[in-house]
Amino acid sequence: MTPHTxxxxxxxxxxxxxxxVALVRPKKPLRWITTAAVAxxxxxxxxxxxxxxxxxxxxxxxxxxxxxxxxxxxxPPDLSWEKxxxxxxxxxxVTLWIGLLGTTxxxxxxxxxxxxxAENTSPHRLVYxxxxxxxxxxxxxxxxxxxLIFVTAVGLGPFAGVLALICHNTGVMGxxxxxxxxxxxxxxxxxxxxxxxxxIQQVANATLPMVVPQFVGLLLYRFDxxxxxxxxxxxxxxxxxxxxxxxxxxxxxxxxMLTHILIVLVLIIxxxxxxxWIRRRLAA
Amino acid sequence: MPRAGQGPLLSVQGLRKSFNGRTVLQGVDFSVAAGELVxxxxxxxxxKSTTLxxxxxxxxxxxxxxxxxxxxxxxxxxxxxxQTRQRMAMIFQKIHLVPRRTALDNVCAGALxxxxxxxxxxxxxxxxxxxxxxLDCLDxxxxxxxxxxxxxxxxxxxxxxxxxARALCQRADVVLADEPVSxxxxxxxxxxxxxxRELAHSEGLAxxxxxxxxxxxxxxxxxxxxxxxxSMTFDLPSPEVTAEHLDTLYAPDRIxxxxxxxxxxxxx
Ligand SMILES: Nc1ncnc2c1ncn2[C@@H]1O[C@H](COP(=O)(O)OP(=O)(O)OP(=O)(O)O)[C@@H](O)[C@H]1O
Ligand SMILES: [Mg+2]
Numbered sequence: 001m002t003p004h005t006x007x008x009x010x011x012x013x014x015x016x017x018x019x020x021v022a023l024v025r026p027k028k029p030l031r032w033i034t035t036a037a038v039a040x041x042x043x044x045x046x047x048x049x050x051x052x053x054x055x056x057x058x059x060x061x062x063x064x065x066x067x068x069x070x071x072x073x074x075x076p077p078d079l080s081w082e083k084x085x086x087x088x089x090x091x092x093x094v095t096l097w098i099g100l101l102g103t104t105x106x107x108x109x110x111x112x113x114x115x116x117x118a119e120n121t122s123p124h125r126l127v128y129x130x131x132x133x134x135x136x137x138x139x140x141x142x143x144x145x146x147x148l149i150f151v152t153a154v155g156l157g158p159f160a161g162v163l164a165l166i167c168h169n170t171g172v173m174g175x176x177x178x179x180x181x182x183x184x185x186x187x188x189x190x191x192x193x194x195x196x197x198x199x200i201q202q203v204a205n206a207t208l209p210m211v212v213p214q215f216v217g218l219l220l221y222r223f224d225x226x227x228x229x230x231x232x233x234x235x236x237x238x239x240x241x242x243x244x245x246x247x248x249x250x251x252x253x254x255x256x257m258l259t260h261i262l263i264v265l266v267l268i269i270x271x272x273x274x275x276x277w278i279r280r281r282l283a284a
Numbered sequence: 285m286p287r288a289g290q291g292p293l294l295s296v297q298g299l300r301k302s303f304n305g306r307t308v309l310q311g312v313d314f315s316v317a318a319g320e321l322v323x324x325x326x327x328x329x330x331x332k333s334t335t336l337x338x339x340x341x342x343x344x345x346x347x348x349x350x351x352x353x354x355x356x357x358x359x360x361x362x363x364x365x366x367q368t369r370q371r372m373a374m375i376f377q378k379i380h381l382v383p384r385r386t387a388l389d390n391v392c393a394g395a396l397x398x399x400x401x402x403x404x405x406x407x408x409x410x411x412x413x414x415x416x417x418x419l420d421c422l423d424x425x426x427x428x429x430x431x432x433x434x435x436x437x438x439x440x441x442x443x444x445x446x447x448x449a450r451a452l453c454q455r456a457d458v459v460l461a462d463e464p465v466s467x468x469x470x471x472x473x474x475x476x477x478x479x480x481r482e483l484a485h486s487e488g489l490a491x492x493x494x495x496x497x498x499x500x501x502x503x504x505x506x507x508x509x510x511x512x513x514x515s516m517t518f519d520l521p522s523p524e525v526t527a528e529h530l531d532t533l534y535a536p537d538r539i540x541x542x543x544x545x546x547x548x549x550x551x552x
Contacts, residue, residue, distance in 0.1 A: 187376065187378050187379075187380035188380045188381065188382050190342070190380065191374070191376060191380040191381075191447075191450075192393055192396060194340055194341075194342060194372075194373070194374050195370070195373060195393070195394050195396060195397065195450070195451075195454045196366060196369070196370040196396065196397030196454070197393070197396035197397060197404075198396075198397075198401060200401050200404075200405075201396045201399075201401060201404045204404060204405045204406070205382070205389075205393045205396065205404060205407075206382055206393070209382045209384055209385055210382055210383075210384070212384060213384075
């Protein structure tokens with residue numbers, strides 16, 4: 001652009017008293033009606049939900065003594081090594097292993113399904129739809145349900161928990177990975193396509209290496225979630241610290257229960273710090 | 285690749301393209317000889333990128349003929365068409381390398397069409413001869429010493445030279461560059477233009493580059509082509525391009541650019 005195109009604009013702006021362009025906001029008459037309708041709908045939904053869940057705060061106020069007695073029984077936590085601490089720590093490790101295997105062993109399945117379920121890497125529209133449907137299914141079925149199904153095949157124990165987590169995590173992580181692939185800059189992939197690379201080569205040499213940081217971030221997040229899920233799976237018989245918590249509640253040993261919960265707290269903090277540390281290193 | 289034909293390496297005739305009924309290219313004819321650097325000049329929206337994308341086959345033109353080494357692409361099919369297309373490589377303004385991979389691995393990716401799929405799943409599996417060739421290509425753009433640096437660590441100018449090396453590793457003899465220096469500082473822009481000219485003059489490649497800086501075009505290109513609203517207004521040896529020629533390209537935009545500038549100053 002040549003300088004002389006600039007001058008008139010600046011001069012005009014400085015000298016004229018009358019604005020050359022009148023400020024008139026475009027009218028959108030339906031805007032406030034829409035806002036009001038959305039607000040009313042949200043309030044209405046909450047009213048129905050409060051009704052549907054028997055949400056009555058007064059019950060909590062009336063019954064606080066029961067809760068206090070329960071918590072009082074749990075203090076002080078039982079720190080005896082043989083009876084509580086040792087089995088607790090051993091079971092915690094099992095919980096950690098369930099979460100770990102449930103995450104890592106789902107990686108190949110999640111990776112394959114994600115590549116087939118992302119618009120920019122899927123070989124065909126039909127494959128895309130099928131992969132999406134499979135992911136939705138594994139995501140929709142809760143890990144507890146998978147655990148109950150696998151228990152009928154392999155019996156109670158950690159193995160059923162691992163299998164359950166693999167299934168559910170494949171669905172969730174595959175979806176998250178597919179989305180992060182769709183958000184990636186398409187340029188490098190297009191560049192390889194024009195260079196004559198086939199679809200698999202494009203994905204392996206442009207799309208995947210571009211999304212590695214996002215993938216690892218999501219993997220760590222899922223590891224974190226899966227360790228906590230494996231606790232819950234323990235409650236339904238998949239072993240680990242969840243099982244011990246369940247047993248100590250059933251046998252009214254609330255002081256042991258508290259110890260186990262404290263161990264879980266430490267585990268969760270350690271896992272959280274570990275993922276944060278890796279993510280920091282990755283970002284650097 | 286040994287030359288077969290006698291005519292220009294790249295020849296384009298009657299290229300037409302419209303998007304949703306709006307004509308963007310109305311019959312573009314040009315050719316680029318081996319050993320020649322040709323610049324495309326034109327205002328925003330004049331159809332420069334569309335021209336290159338049609339030639340590359342990224343966008344399919346409505347009509348027109350594209351020949352490489354006297355072989356018309358429309359007469360080819362399947363594998364032969366693919367192999368002929370691979371004699372053309374594209375350089376992008378946004379460079380489009382993978383920042384997390386090393387310069388060498390990015391250059392190797394230019395050779396993917398020659399690597400079996402299983403051996404292209406990871407850079408660790410790339411054949412040794414491809415890696416050696418990629419290193420030679422990096423050497424030709426003056427970056428052999430940065431081969432094992434991640435591309436993200438390199439400067440913009442170095443990254444664009446890596447992209448040129450990738451085109452070389454593709455063994456392309458026609459290089460199309462869409463604003464290869466628009467994201468670069470003046471010094472890096474000169475370096476990349478000098479590199480493109482050298483590839484044309486010393487190695488006999490046919491190079492066409494879209495440029496937004498007429499002075500770069502006139503200093504580096506052997507020939508300059510002006511595009512105005514999808515038609516060519518001139519196709520001349522660079523020394524014969526005058527200020528009037530350039531004015532015709534950018535002049536019709538003056539009214540539009542005036543309003544844009546006044547919008548900007550008011551916003552500021
Ligand atoms: N895929 C598309 N769909 C619709 N219109 C398009 C498409 N690609 C390009 N156009 C239009 O074609 C015209 C020419 O675009 P093109 O990108 O070729 O211009 P250009 O000369 O490269 O401009 P610039 O200097 O801004 O890069 C523009 O008006 C653009 O809006
Ligand atoms: Mg363009």
